[in-house]
Amino acid sequence: MKSTDFNNEKINKNSIIPIYYQLAKIFERDILAGKMKPGDILPPEHEIASKYMISRMTVRRAISELIAAGLAYSQKGKGTFVARPRLDDNIAFELNDFYEEMQKRSMKPSARLLNVKIVRANATLAEKLQIPLETRCLYFSLVLSADNEPLVYDNKYVIYSKQKPILENELKDPSLSKLAAATSERFPIISRRVLHAATVREEEASILGVPLNSPVFMVEETIYDTDKKPVGWGKSIYRGDRYKLTSYNGWSLKDY
Amino acid sequence: MKSTDFNNEKINKNSIIPIYYQLAKIFERDILAGKMKPGDILPPEHEIASKYMISRMTVRRAISELIAAGLAYSQKGKGTFVARPRLDDNIAFELNDFYEEMQKRSMKPSARLLNVKIVRANATLAEKLQIPLETRCLYFSLVLSADNEPLVYDNKYVIYSKQKPILENELKDPSLSKLAAATSERFPIISRRVLHAATVREEEASILGVPLNSPVFMVEETIYDTDKKPVGWGKSIYRGDRYKLTSYNGWSLKDY
DNA sequence: CAGTGGTCTAGACCACCAT
DNA sequence: TGGTGGTCTAGACCACTGG
Numbered sequence: 001m002k003s004t005d006f007n008n009e010k011i012n013k014n015s016i017i018p019i020y021y022q023l024a025k026i027f028e029r030d031i032l033a034g035k036m037k038p039g040d041i042l043p044p045e046h047e048i049a050s051k052y053m054i055s056r057m058t059v060r061r062a063i064s065e066l067i068a069a070g071l072a073y074s075q076k077g078k079g080t081f082v083a084r085p086r087l088d089d090n091i092a093f094e095l096n097d098f099y100e101e102m103q104k105r106s107m108k109p110s111a112r113l114l115n116v117k118i119v120r121a122n123a124t125l126a127e128k129l130q131i132p133l134e135t136r137c138l139y140f141s142l143v144l145s146a147d148n149e150p151l152v153y154d155n156k157y158v159i160y161s162k163q164k165p166i167l168e169n170e171l172k173d174p175s176l177s178k179l180a181a182a183t184s185e186r187f188p189i190i191s192r193r194v195l196h197a198a199t200v201r202e203e204e205a206s207i208l209g210v211p212l213n214s215p216v217f218m219v220e221e222t223i224y225d226t227d228k229k230p231v232g233w234g235k236s237i238y239r240g241d242r243y244k245l246t247s248y249n250g251w252s253l254k255d256y
Numbered sequence: 257m258k259s260t261d262f263n264n265e266k267i268n269k270n271s272i273i274p275i276y277y278q279l280a281k282i283f284e285r286d287i288l289a290g291k292m293k294p295g296d297i298l299p300p301e302h303e304i305a306s307k308y309m310i311s312r313m314t315v316r317r318a319i320s321e322l323i324a325a326g327l328a329y330s331q332k333g334k335g336t337f338v339a340r341p342r343l344d345d346n347i348a349f350e351l352n353d354f355y356e357e358m359q360k361r362s363m364k365p366s367a368r369l370l371n372v373k374i375v376r377a378n379a380t381l382a383e384k385l386q387i388p389l390e391t392r393c394l395y396f397s398l399v400l401s402a403d404n405e406p407l408v409y410d411n412k413y414v415i416y417s418k419q420k421p422i423l424e425n426e427l428k429d430p431s432l433s434k435l436a437a438a439t440s441e442r443f444p445i446i447s448r449r450v451l452h453a454a455t456v457r458e459e460e461a462s463i464l465g466v467p468l469n470s471p472v473f474m475v476e477e478t479i480y481d482t483d484k485k486p487v488g489w490g491k492s493i494y495r496g497d498r499y500k501l502t503s504y505n506g507w508s509l510k511d512y
Numbered sequence: 513c514a515g516t517g518g519t520c521t522a523g524a525c526c527a528c529c530a531t
Numbered sequence: 532t533g534g535t536g537g538t539c540t541a542g543a544c545c546a547c548t549g550g
Contacts, residue, residue: 077528092348193503197471197496215453240453333548
């Protein structure tokens with residue numbers, strides 16, 4: 001049996017559906033049905049091309065879809081192989097934009113500014129933002145609510161620049177990256193976030209309206225500019241009874 | 257000023273670095289430097305091609321790199337545009353494979369099986385696995401440790417199939433998806449995980465060696481087969497003092 | 513209508529891999 | 532050395548967009 005005989009499905013060249021997509025779906029079906037198992041080698045590209053009487057570039061486009069979906073991987077000089085399904089690694093939990101998320105759920109989002117002031121960097125802040133002690137920073141804290149129920153408590157710091165005073169307008173948007181862009185001369189392009197498991201302290205509990213020591217997510221966020229210098233830092237507390245982070249981990253092609 | 261005049265960088269056609277990558281980098285630099293702002297339109301593909309004296313397919317490959325990196329988006333019949341940077345949405349926190357992660361950190365991973373038995377589904381389990389009450393399921397619990405320090409406490413259930421008795425071998429690998437594959441007739445292809453903020457109960461605290469009510473991550477995992485029927489369900493407790501989930505959210509091309 | 517991106521072709525040369 | 536995937540070309544036709 002030659003490797004060209006793996007399947008016998010046909011391609012409709014006049015379909016509205018692109019040939020590369022039809023071909024990718026054929027391989028997806030064979031892989032998910034177990035006709036091709038992890039580690040198996042796919043037929044060479046030129047062979048697939050001649051079998052279906054299509055160009056090799058189209059075959060490559062189909063294979064690139066499989067690779068993007070995690071179903072296959074290529075090795076130069078060797079071949080393309082069926083990937084092993086890995087439902088176990090790289091689980092990505094998503095935390096989406098507060099306003100968009102709440103509107104999707106038909107809830108009314110709102111933000112209440114608790115505090116805005118100029119502070120001087122203490123040891124912690126100086127280290128986080130890599131600035132000298134006592135450097136002036138803009139501090140602000142706020143509460144994000146949905147349908148008047150407080151859900152998130154934010155504390156943020158950005159390096160203060162006299163040249164770019166903060167505008168009333170910008171305080172309405174609690175986004176650290178936008179605030180950093182507005183107050184810094186430099187454009188923020190990278191952020192690093194660390195998700196901690198934590199329990200609420202007294203101040204946070206009263207603001208969020210949850211019992212002391214309730215479980216919460218704490219997200220520590222640092223924003224960097226093009227030179228990888230920090231321009232903003234903050235901590236956000238997410239109520240654990242309201243926030244669940246969900247992850248879907250599939251092993252197939254995206255549908256049209 | 258024509259749109260071809262956005263930049264004047266040159267391409268080296270004889271470089272080892274692919275043309276499409278050089279071209280993508282040129283656009284990345286212009287975008288990050290602010291020469292092209294979000295919403296700006298890129299020159300038409302045929303124009304870029306003739307400017308650099310390369311083929312349109314190569315230009316398209318470069319643009320597809322930009323799109324994959326989130327720097328641009330295309331609209332059929334209209335053009336390709338610079339995307340707006342969105343550091344705020346879709347933060348993805350990753351939780352990686354236990355064994356690989358520990359080995360990367362030069363720690364010795366180990367798993368200790370606490371319990372394996374056949375149980376009959378109670379109301380919760382019946383609902384989670386969408387099976388009748390009292391259906392027989394395989395239950396097992398285990399502790400994952402690194403350098404003999406317990407880090408994760410796992411409780412898992414899979415639908416029990418007489419046809420496929422569980423093998424000693426498979427119990428050494430705590431992966432729910434592999435266990436489901438081994439015991440079910442159906443191949444698991446999708447998993448859903450939900451990350452909760454929680455505090456440890458007494459049993460969990462003693463197993464993990466942390467104080468009662470310590471903050472932890474609780475991951476609830478459900479595994480589905482090709483027909484989206486659940487084949488396995490489990491809860492994992494991750495020590496909050498040892499686990500931090502990190503997310504980097506960039507806005508640039510991946511480097512070679 | 514003219515202009516755009518989306519798809520596809522039939523070639524080509526190269527670097528890498530195994531033998 | 533022969534076979535593989537990676538890159539690239541110079542065309543082509545199409546569907547969609549806007550005026």
